[in-house]
Amino acid sequence: MSEHCSSCAGGSCENCGSKDEKLKNTLSKIKHKLVVLSGKGGVGKSTVATNIAVSLSLAGKKVGLLDVDVHGPSVPRLLSLKGEHPHVEKDYMEPIQWSPNLWVMSLGFMIPSDKDAVIWRGPVKMGLIRQFIEDVAWGDLDFLVVDCPPGTGDEPMSAMQLLGKDAQAVIVTTPQGVAVDDVRRSVTFCHQLGNPILGIVENMGGFVCPKCGEVVDIFPPGGGEDLAREMNVNFLGRIPIDPEVVRAGDEGYVYVKVHHESEAAKAMGRIIKPILAMAGSLQDGTQPPTASNSQAPVKPQGEASTMKIAIPIANGLLCMHFGHCEQFAMVSVDETTKKVLGTEFLNPPPHEPGVLPKWVAEQGADLVITGGMGARAQSLFTEAGVKVLVGAQGGSPEELATAFMNGTLKTGQNICDH
Numbered sequence: 119m120s121e122h123c124s125s126c127a128g129g130s131c132e133n134c135g136s137k138d139e140k141l142k143n144t145l146s147k148i149k150h151k152l153v154v155l156s157g158k159g160g161v162g163k164s165t166v167a168t169n170i171a172v173s174l175s176l177a178g179k180k181v182g183l184l185d186v187d188v189h190g191p192s193v194p195r196l197l198s199l200k201g202e203h204p205h206v207e208k209d210y211m212e213p214i215q216w217s218p219n220l221w222v223m224s225l226g227f228m229i230p231s232d233k234d235a236v237i238w239r240g241p242v243k244m245g246l247i248r249q250f251i252e253d254v255a256w257g258d259l260d261f262l263v264v265d266c267p268p269g270t271g272d273e274p275m276s277a278m279q280l281l282g283k284d285a286q287a288v289i290v291t292t293p294q295g296v297a298v299d300d301v302r303r304s305v306t307f308c309h310q311l312g313n314p315i316l317g318i319v320e321n322m323g324g325f326v327c328p329k330c331g332e333v334v335d336i337f338p339p340g341g342g343e344d345l346a347r348e349m350n351v352n353f354l355g356r357i358p359i360d361p362e363v364v365r366a367g368d369e370g371y372v373y374v375k376v377h378h379e380s381e382a383a384k385a386m387g388r389i390i391k392p393i394l395a396m397a398g399s400l401q402d403g404t405q406p407p408t409a410s411n412s413q414a415p416v417k418p419q420g421e422a423s424t425m426k427i428a429i430p431i432a433n434g435l436l437c438m439h440f441g442h443c444e445q446f447a448m449v450s451v452d453e454t455t456k457k458v459l460g461t462e463f464l465n466p467p468p469h470e471p472g473v474l475p476k477w478v479a480e481q482g483a484d485l486v487i488t489g490g491m492g493a494r495a496q497s498l499f500t501e502a503g504v505k506v507l508v509g510a511q512g513g514s515p516e517e518l519a520t521a522f523m524n525g526t527l528k529t530g531q532n533i534c535d536h
């Protein structure tokens with residue numbers, strides 16, 4: 119290990135021994151290390167890494183997400199963390215906390231602006247990756263997910279060597295032959311380093327028609343699966359192309375949290391199944407958690423079963439769009455007796471992006487019932503632990519709350535224009 123000492127990059131300085139101890143100590147607190155690799159750029163590696171990390175955290179696992187793409191760190195954008203600056207001291211860095219159990223570190227936090235280019239040689243990059251692993255206060259983690267730059271160069275090699283032989287590779291490809299050829303090199307790379315391969319993910323295999331939901335193959339499918347067979351490694355699954363994945367990445371909300379019923383999110387759910395099984399938390403037949411079933415407020419047994427339902431209203435009835443309502447009805451209900459206990463009408467603050475979800479959560483809402491809601495607002499609610507039901511179709515707040523408690527609430531399409 120000592121040849122990767124960040125102080126000397128050569129393994130001969132006096133710091134090497136103590137650095138190795140520190141690295142060992144940090145790694146001993148991380149149960150599983152997953153390194154997300156791809157032979158080719160732009161195949162969706164950061165998207166897959168981020169969605170895996172968030173899915174695992176939604177499943178209740180303690181997760182670290184480390185972006186070692188020194189030249190194009192994209193995790194800060196994908197998680198709406200641009201502009202965050204971790205607390206840094208000598209030999210110590212505080213990761214940015216994204217949710218109660220997901221912590222993130224990326225070089226993107228250290229670069230002053232998007233325009234700045236990083237021009238570093240191999241040993242400097244290796245030193246930095248080492249610092250990101252050993253100096254970051256990761257604490258006890260179930261999983262550390264590492265997003266590497268494409269190829270089999272310095273960064274993936276440093277990450278693998280520093281994390282040790284038990285770090286497992288998740289290799290992402292697209293179905294086309296050129297991508298698959300490059301990915302074949304990634305498989306060989308892992309074999310040469312002696313690291314196990316958890317499996318291959320084929321991303322952008324097929325296009326989900328936004329009108330009918332049918333998956334249409336744009337490229338001949340199956341390249342990733344064929345490669346997995348050829349190289350005798352696991353095939354973890356195929357994620358179709360969904361324009362919403364691009365939108366999620368550009369706007370900085372997490373796709374699997376918001377579009378958990380989509381084909382692509384279901385595919386991602388299948389991919390994390392063996393990963394969760396590795397942590398011994400998923401019995402056969404259990405669905406991997408999604409935003410809809412993992413962050414709903416859970417009342418401790420024995421506690422009164424009251425909850426507060428927030429409903430946007432106009433003229434006393436459900437307002438079809440959450441962001442355009444006159445007032446919010448806060449309906450208190452007792453879920454055991456299925457009775458409405460009372461309704462309070464509150465005037466919301468002026469509608470500006472991101473304000474309403476925070477305000478509604480502060481009013482103590484456990485659930486929001488609405489006709490339509492934008493993806494960003496849904497994501498903010500999920501982060502705040504407030505469940506959201508979209509596609510409700512009219513009625514008074516009390517009627518909607520009662521229908522919800524009786525399991526008869528009708529929901530359809532999300533009536534949202536953005």
Ligand SMILES: Nc1ncnc2c1ncn2[C@@H]1O[C@H](COP(=O)(O)OP(=O)(O)OP(=O)(O)O)[C@@H](O)[C@H]1O
Nearest residue numbers: 159160161162163164165268358359360363364367
């Ligand atoms: N399943 C998908 N459907 C639609 N778009 C996708 C999908 N997966 C990824 N993308 C989009 O493809 C683009 C590249 O994705 P991403 O940045 O994750 O790739 P990458 O392999 O990490 O890139 P790089 O080589 O630059 O590190 C992004 O715009 C992303 O939103």
